[in-house]
Amino acid sequence: MAEGTRNEGPVILVVDDEPDIVEYLSEVLEDHGFRPAGFTDAGKALEAARASPPDLVILDVMMPGRTGLSLYRTLRSLPGTERVPILFVSGAAREEDFEGGLPPGWSAAALEGPHAFLEKPLAVERLLGAIRGFLGGRIG
Amino acid sequence: MKSIENWVREHLFDRAPIAIAVLDGEHRIRLANEAFTTLFGPWEGRTCHELLKGNEGPCERCTLDWAMVDGKTRVCDDRLLVGGHPAHFVVRVAPLGDGEAEEELALWMASNVNEAISLRRENDLLFEKTPCYVTVLDRDLRIVRANRRMREAFGKAWGHPCYAVYKRRNRPCRVCPALQAFQDGQDHSAAMVGVKADGSEAHYVVTASPLAWEGGEGQGRVTFVIEIATDVTEMKILEREKLEAERLAAVGQTVAGLAHGIKNILMGMEGGVYVMRSGLEKGDGRKVDRGMEMLSRNVERISSLAKNLLSFSKGMVPRVALEDPARPAREVADLYASLAQREGIRFETDFPAGLAPAPMDREGIHTCLANLVSNALDACKAGDAPEPRVRMRLFERQGALVYEVADNGCGMDYEVKSKIFTTFFTTKGAGGTGLGLLTTRKIVQEHGGKVEVETSPGKGTTFRLVLPRNRLPRCPEEAPEESVDAGAPAAPAKEGGHGEGGG
Numbered sequence: 001m002a003e004g005t006r007n008e009g010p011v012i013l014v015v016d017d018e019p020d021i022v023e024y025l026s027e028v029l030e031d032h033g034f035r036p037a038g039f040t041d042a043g044k045a046l047e048a049a050r051a052s053p054p055d056l057v058i059l060d061v062m063m064p065g066r067t068g069l070s071l072y073r074t075l076r077s078l079p080g081t082e083r084v085p086i087l088f089v090s091g092a093a094r095e096e097d098f099e100g101g102l103p104p105g106w107s108a109a110a111l112e113g114p115h116a117f118l119e120k121p122l123a124v125e126r127l128l129g130a131i132r133g134f135l136g137g138r139i140g
Numbered sequence: 141m142k143s144i145e146n147w148v149r150e151h152l153f154d155r156a157p158i159a160i161a162v163l164d165g166e167h168r169i170r171l172a173n174e175a176f177t178t179l180f181g182p183w184e185g186r187t188c189h190e191l192l193k194g195n196e197g198p199c200e201r202c203t204l205d206w207a208m209v210d211g212k213t214r215v216c217d218d219r220l221l222v223g224g225h226p227a228h229f230v231v232r233v234a235p236l237g238d239g240e241a242e243e244e245l246a247l248w249m250a251s252n253v254n255e256a257i258s259l260r261r262e263n264d265l266l267f268e269k270t271p272c273y274v275t276v277l278d279r280d281l282r283i284v285r286a287n288r289r290m291r292e293a294f295g296k297a298w299g300h301p302c303y304a305v306y307k308r309r310n311r312p313c314r315v316c317p318a319l320q321a322f323q324d325g326q327d328h329s330a331a332m333v334g335v336k337a338d339g340s341e342a343h344y345v346v347t348a349s350p351l352a353w354e355g356g357e358g359q360g361r362v363t364f365v366i367e368i369a370t371d372v373t374e375m376k377i378l379e380r381e382k383l384e385a386e387r388l389a390a391v392g393q394t395v396a397g398l399a400h401g402i403k404n405i406l407m408g409m410e411g412g413v414y415v416m417r418s419g420l421e422k423g424d425g426r427k428v429d430r431g432m433e434m435l436s437r438n439v440e441r442i443s444s445l446a447k448n449l450l451s452f453s454k455g456m457v458p459r460v461a462l463e464d465p466a467r468p469a470r471e472v473a474d475l476y477a478s479l480a481q482r483e484g485i486r487f488e489t490d491f492p493a494g495l496a497p498a499p500m501d502r503e504g505i506h507t508c509l510a511n512l513v514s515n516a517l518d519a520c521k522a523g524d525a526p527e528p529r530v531r532m533r534l535f536e537r538q539g540a541l542v543y544e545v546a547d548n549g550c551g552m553d554y555e556v557k558s559k560i561f562t563t564f565f566t567t568k569g570a571g572g573t574g575l576g577l578l579t580t581r582k583i584v585q586e587h588g589g590k591v592e593v594e595t596s597p598g599k600g601t602t603f604r605l606v607l608p609r610n611r612l613p614r615c616p617e618e619a620p621e622e623s624v625d626a627g628a629p630a631a632p633a634k635e636g637g638h639g640e641g642g643g
Contacts, residue, residue, distance in 0.1 A: 018404050020434050024411020031418060091403030121407040124414070 010055035010135050014038040015045040015071065016089070017060060021120075025058060028124055034131070042071045053080030056134055058127075061090040076113060083113050085134035087127075091120035158251050162236070163188055165208055165244040167198055179222055179252075188248070192220045207233040208244055220250065228257045273344065273369040276351060277302055277318050284364070293371075295337035302367065306334040317348035321365045325350050325358070331610060332369070343376040344369040383611070386585055397578055401445060408438035460613045463502045465541050466491040469534045472509040476517065476530075485520045486529040495534070498541055498607070499615045504583040505543070505605075511576040512545035512603045519549025519601055540589070540608040548600035552593075580605070588612055 012034050014025045019040050026036035037054065039045035049057070057075065061068040068088060075081040116130050153160060159176035161169050167187040177183065180191055188204065189195040198205070207214045213234040219226040229250040236245040267274060273290035275283045275297065283305060286297035294305050302318065303309040312319060317328035327349045334342045346369035354360035416431025418424075473489045480487035513530065520528035525548045533544040581591050588611025595601040 018408060020408035020411050020438060021404065023430075023434065024407065024414055027411070027415050027418060091400040091407070120403040121410050 009033045009035050011035045011037060011052070012131070013045055013049055013054040013057040013059075015042055015057065015059050015068070016040065021060070025122070025127075028127065029131075032128055042068075046071060046074055049075060049081050049084075050078060053078075054084060056085045056087065056131060057081075058087045058089060061088050072115075085114040085116075087130055087134075088115060088117045089120055089122060090117065158249055161188075161248045163204055163233075163246050163248050167202070167204060170245065176250075180220070194221055203231060203233050204246055204248070207235050207246055211235050211237075217253075218250075228253045270368075273346075273367075273371070275302060275367045277348075277365045277367060279322060279361075279363065281312060281316075281318060290369075293336050293342065294334070306332070306369075308335050317346060318365045318367055321348040321350050322362045325353075325362050331372075341373065342371060343373045344371050346370075379611075383585075383588055391582075398449070402442070405438050405442045405445065408441070409435055412436075412438060459501050459503065460499050460615050461502070462497045462615055463500050465495050465498050465500070466493070466534055468500075468502050468506040468509060469532060469543060471506055472513055473532055475510065476513045480517055480530060483517060483521060484528065485517060486527060488529065488531040490531070490533045490535075492535065495536060495541070498609060499612050500587060500607070501583070501613075504586070508580040508583050508605055509543060509545065511580045512543075512605075515576060515603075516545050516547035516549065516601070519547050519551070521549070523547075523549035523551070523598070523600070525549065525600070537606075539610065540606050542607075543605040544602060545604075546600065546602040551597040551599050551601050552595040553597045586613070 012029055014022050014029070014036050015038075016022050016025070017040050022038035022040055026038040029036040037048055039048065048054075059068040059072060068090075072086060072088075075084065075086070114134055116133070118127060118130060153171075154173050156173060157175060159173070159179050161172040161176050161183070164170050167189060169183040169186055169188060169191065172180075172183045183191055187198075189198050189202075193199060203214045203216045203218075213232060215230065215232050218229050218231045220229050220231075221227075230253050232249045234247045234249075236247055237243075267285075268288045270287055271289060272287075273293060274287040275290055276285040278284050281301045281303065283297045283300055283302055286294075286305075291297055297305045301312075303312050303316075307313065313332070315330050317330045320326070320328040327347055329345060329347045331343070331345050334344065336342050346367055348365050348367045350362040350364075351366040352362070352364040354363055412431045412433070412435030414431070415434060416428050419427025419429075419431055469489070469491050473487070473491075477487050509532070513532065516530040520530060527548075529548050531544075531546045533542075533546075535542050535544070577591075584591050584605050584607070587607050589605060589607035592604040592606055593601065594604075
């Protein structure tokens, strides 16, 4: 599991309770010129974001202890991350389930700020496409 | 005083408010009073059978003849013509002769009982039309009276034992509210399953109530019991449909959870392939090895998931048999006691002896309890209680069997608690499949029950499997029989118990 940052380029926080997924995404991001910071623990991810706000966050919606959604709410309440783009990833729902907001049964909190949903497993091109959509010309 | 006697002697015959006549041995009306004349019309020169019955010849069983033969007063019910229409009367005939009279004469008196008869008819109508199955049973449990709805649903009832008619059994039911009512003179209720005349199943709730006693109301032995049964088949069907819908929903949630789990593993595998390929392209052997590790780790996960799925699907068709509810609990306790000891966790059990057997899939309940105890031990290990403790209990609460597993471990916060059943959720990272509680809930739902959770972060968690006895699955070999005795003795009937031996 990669915890910490490497390379130059935008910093992307990767938060997923699956170590293999964190490693995979970090590898992909690194290969494409980003600086991934991977975490399997939402609490540690929050500490890192507080210390040094990232350029984008990839967030697993369903995680033990603290779900992706509660981490999202905390991030939005922090001065440095209130507008950080957030890419939700989930294996529990399909992308079309997120059209027009959250699927029924999920937290009722309205989502604010830039965000998008991606379904697991993630196709590399779609992931990069979504990131480029948010970060645009900032990619090195 | 004298004058009253004279008046009576002169006028009683004519003024008495009851029809009186004097008949001779040839059935001729020799004398009649005003009431008689008013009721039946002119009588001079006519016979009783002509005037009162419209018959030419004497009646087949003539009360007058009987009275003349043995000289005793006779009483009978009779239908006599009043204005051409039959009406109910009670007739008394008393021979007048003292043996020395020139001819045999008899005093004939009739009182109209139409009103009493119509009252009785109303009662009959009430009995017949009551929208319940109503029967009156004697001490041999034979049906001496059954109302229309009962006869229509269950066929011929009169003279047959209730268990034969309601259930097609050849011996009394295990739980019999009628027998209980005969024994203690109290009301008793039970939920029953019977077989109707058309072969269909009938679910009903029956209350048996003492109707008559040997020595009058509340005195001596109960001689007759009335049973009133309300058909709840429709309700049962709805309940079953609801249960089925709940089961389907559980299956849907399980499948959704599975998809989630499989997607995560797939992504791990994809990651392995990606890292391996990237290593190959860059000639980085360590990266290739890491990719291989990721790949094989996730292959292992998916095979263990497949194995778990098999055990999950094993419970698809519960193997139901009548079991001692404490048995699976004891088995699980035996299994985990030594493990708990090794981990320094106090393991307490409380399983009362003598609980009534219940139809259940013992292996399924065993799986549920093993899941809960295993989770409780894990929670204790993750918590920081100075004296970690897991307590297993079994008890009965409001007609339901309750298995309880409580720990003083780490507990769950709201977010975790709200997710434990809804998805393929695990707090144990790669160490858990997230199937344990899902399987538990599925099995419990298949038993018609529910899983209750009480938890407090840092303080501990209590899980309860609540299995209402009346919703438990039925044993395949079990003949239609009562599902449960729904009744502790009710208050004794205060009124309505004054029948004439059940009519």
